[in-house]
Amino acid sequence: xxxxxxxxxxxxxxxxxxxxxxxxxxxxxxxxxxxxxxxxxxxxxxxxxxxxxxxxxxxxxxxxxxxxxxxxxxxxxxxxxxxxxxxxxxxxxxxxxxxxxxxxxxxxxxxxxxxxxxxxx
Amino acid sequence: xxxxxxxxxxxxxxxxxxxxxxxxxxxxxxxxxxxxxxxxxxxxxxxxxxxxxxxxxxxxxxxxxxxxxxxxxxxxxxxxxxxxxxxxxxxxxxxxxxxxxxxxxxxxxx
Numbered sequence: 756x757x758x759x760x761x762x763x764x765x766x767x768x769x770x771x772x773x774x775x776x777x778x779x780x781x782x783x784x785x786x787x788x789x790x791x792x793x794x795x796x797x798x799x800x801x802x803x804x805x806x807x808x809x810x811x812x813x814x815x816x817x818x819x820x821x822x823x824x825x826x827x828x829x830x831x832x833x834x835x836x837x838x839x840x841x842x843x844x845x846x847x848x849x850x851x852x853x854x855x856x857x858x859x860x861x862x863x864x865x866x867x868x869x870x871x872x873x874x875x876x
Numbered sequence: 877x878x879x880x881x882x883x884x885x886x887x888x889x890x891x892x893x894x895x896x897x898x899x900x901x902x903x904x905x906x907x908x909x910x911x912x913x914x915x916x917x918x919x920x921x922x923x924x925x926x927x928x929x930x931x932x933x934x935x936x937x938x939x940x941x942x943x944x945x946x947x948x949x950x951x952x953x954x955x956x957x958x959x960x961x962x963x964x965x966x967x968x969x970x971x972x973x974x975x976x977x978x979x980x981x982x983x984x985x986x
Contacts (some may be wrong), residue, residue, distance in 0.1 A: 778941060789976075800914070800922060800965050802975035814973045816926065860969045862912040864924025 757781040757865050759851050764870030767841055772811075775870055777834040777851030778814075785809075785829035788854035790863045791836045793847035793872075802838065808857040841874045880905065880966055885957035887984040893954040896981045899947060900964030903974055906947035910969035913951045914952055917962040917981075928950060953983075961985045 763775040777789070790805040804825040812823045813825055824837040834851050849870050852863035881899040888894040898905065898913075905911055913926035924933055927940035929949065939960075940953045949968070951959055966978040 799980045800916075800967070800977045802967070802977065805975070812973075816974060850921060855924075855933075858972055860908065860910045862910060862924060862927035862967075863975075864912075864914070864922075864927070866921040866923075868921055 757853060759853060759865065759867030760812055761851055761867045761870035764849065764872045766873045768874065768876050769841060769843055771841055772837070773838045773841060773870070773872060775836040775838070775849055775851075777836075777867060779832045779834065779851075779853065782853065783829075784832040784867060785863045786857060788857055788859055788861055788863075789825075789827060789834045790852045790854060790871060791823075791825060791834070791849060792863075792866070794869075795847040796843075798847075803849075805854070805859045805863075806834070807859055814859055820864075838872070838873060843874050846872060846874045855870075879970075880968060880978035882964075882978035882981045883980045884979070885984065886984055888953075889958045889986045890956050890958065892956050893952060894956060894983065895953075896951045896966075896983070898949040898951070898968075898978050900949075900968055900976070901947050903972075904947075904968040904970040905930060905944065905949050907971060908969045911942070911944060911949045912967045913940075913949075914965045914967065915960075915962055916965065922965065940946055956985055958985050 790804040852866040854861040914922040930942040
């Protein structure tokens with residue numbers, strides 16, 4: 756069974772940094788692209804970033820480009836999201852999701868349960 | 877403002893069919909087969925129910941079906957059941973190698 760467990764969320768002040776992790780199990784991690792998405796309280800879904808199986812192709816949403824960095828460690832079945840210069844509007848539940856194939860254009864699912872990030876002074 | 881346009885809400889009675897539309901452009905929905913639909917129940921993570929316009933992951937009932945015409949994708953749920961109530965989101969891959977979502981549709985089963 757696929758399991759995705761996010762960690763690293765918490766309360767952080769505007770302008771500070773945070774690193775989210777996603778521990779994956781139940782599938783061959785380096786066969787699949789992975790993604791980060793988020794959902795602000797009471798709002799819709801927003802895709803943030805994706806990384807292909809070999810890390811050779813990475814994409815970001817315009818809202819986080821230059822501030823967030825996605826990476827993966829295939830040896831440890833882990834996905835990361837480094838978030839710099841956090842803003843109040845970055846407050847959300849952050850999800851990692853497994854793609855259905857190795858490429859960015861493959862749909863994603865399942866998703867983890869999410870990690871809550873609150874940006875506030 | 878979301879990149880893809882969905883109706884804010886739809887409703888139907890048990891046993892009926894409903895359709896949710898998702899309108900984009902030739903840069904996303906109209907240009908790619910990578911169109912997906914997600915179901916989300918309150919307090920839960922989204923669940924993939926349709927991928928590549930019309931394919932269903934294993935375990936998703938065949939009451940759920942997807943289609944696309946031009947720049948508009950559609951999700952149809954036939955034989956509505958109470959458990960189908962929730963939020964539904966469409967998403968599409970784009971020509972900028974990004975994914976975009978619709979604003980979501982709240983389905984109420986009357």
